[in-house]
Amino acid sequence: MSVMSQDARAVIVIAATPTPNGDLHVGHLAGPYLSGDIYARRQRALGRRVIYATCTDDSQSYVLASARRNGVTPAELCAKATGDIERSLFAMGISMNGLPPIDDTYRTSVLDFVGRLHRDGRLRLRTVSLPYAQTTGQFLYDGLVGGECPVCLAPSSAGACEGCGHPNNFTDLLCPGNVLDRDEPVAHRECTILVLPTEEYRDRIEEHFAEVSTRWRPHAAQLVREILARPLPDIPVTVPGEWGIAAPFEETPGQILYPWVEAMPASMYATWWAAAQAGDERSELDEHWRAENDAELVYFHGFDNVYHWGLMDLVMLLAHGERYTTPASNVCNEFYELDHAKFSTSRQHLINSTELLQDAPRDLARFFLALTAPEYQRTNFDRENFRILIDERLTVPWNRLAETLEKLTAAVGGVELAVSPEGRRRAQAVADRFTVAYSLPTFSPALAAETVVQQLARLLDAAQQAQARQLPEELGDLLAQLSAVLTGAAPILIDVAQQLRDQGVVLNPSAPAAETIATFALPRLGRRMPSGPAGRLPVRN
């Protein structure tokens, strides 16, 4: 058994904070939100205390740019998008208690966190040069400015490049243009801001990565090595801007907090809020994250945020000395594509959760996203493939197995069946495959989903043989193995898992296979899917 399954520490799972400038699309869901949910559900099933949370990042400059494009105010956009995001998370069965309100408690927690760094002398005043819109007199940062990445030369916003993941600050971005008004000339202008000097934390950053990088996926770990091979850029803590939390420091009058420095206190606030929804009322807002509580902290985010969630946020924690725990791992996904092109809200090249759930029940949608999750490289969503894969590999064999087992169950008549040593050994072998798929160094919802379909095909074959040779006494062994498959599938097929629990079936990944098993009915998988263009569904033999 792996160490993970015996870990008694509480788990804090944080999914990347969604920007409320539109609904979540299937690319987002297949990335951090579903993966984080699957991890959280598995850890709960192992008996661990899990808080799974996220928080909208309302202060991001992308809200300003999208609001301008949509002809609404930033506040209106935030309110609408937050509702849409919350509904999408709920519709997909993401096991969070909703999204916490961005209110005075939120702002106080951010100001406490950053204020402590200021008070402890961690911040430095720096005069830097920033892109500047000459006509409006506006400094441009992050999503307000677009140009070319200085590292890979791809089109990029300021802050970090979506393509190669490298940070770009201040004057780094090549050919900067004003996103709010493409025709407006952009110059550079000096201003004095507060920064957190990342280079001062290099030893501790390198020590941290020496410990955790074996738990990171290779592409993200490689990016961190590349970033560490260069001088580490200062983290802006304040910027001259209007949308965000006003910076309370007298050295930087009229500035706001740089939106990304809110991510850590926002995550602490979201953890506290989620725990409070579940009845855990701790007085100190950052208590769950304190080092002495020794929680296992795991982030789920996309490759485009490796710099932010991997490095910047780490430094924000390290700058508080020994006060906070640091992440045990960052589980980083690649991009999920739609018809072999990137999901894009501005080009409306996307599918959101509502559209996806019109095509299939929630369990099947979750299963397909898990099976095709972009874990190690870009993967692709297309609706035809969705229908074919789900039908052919999951629902058809599943429902045939259910039918065959029903006949065998009717033939034995008994309720409690014996499981042979070989049946128990096989059930344990299945359980071990899921332990690999759900444990951190090898965490892979795609491997878990693949294991489900492989085992399903094998059990269908075995059940059909038992039926053909009239050997209903094999049913006990079959049900023991099926029970291991269903326990492994439970974090993905959440509605099936609930139907099984309602029948009294125990889905406990830490329980060894017993010498007897009570018969149970395998719930049929719904196939509430439009049949698609005539003749395009596969013909079965």
Ligand SMILES: [Zn+2]
């Ligand atoms: Zn780049």
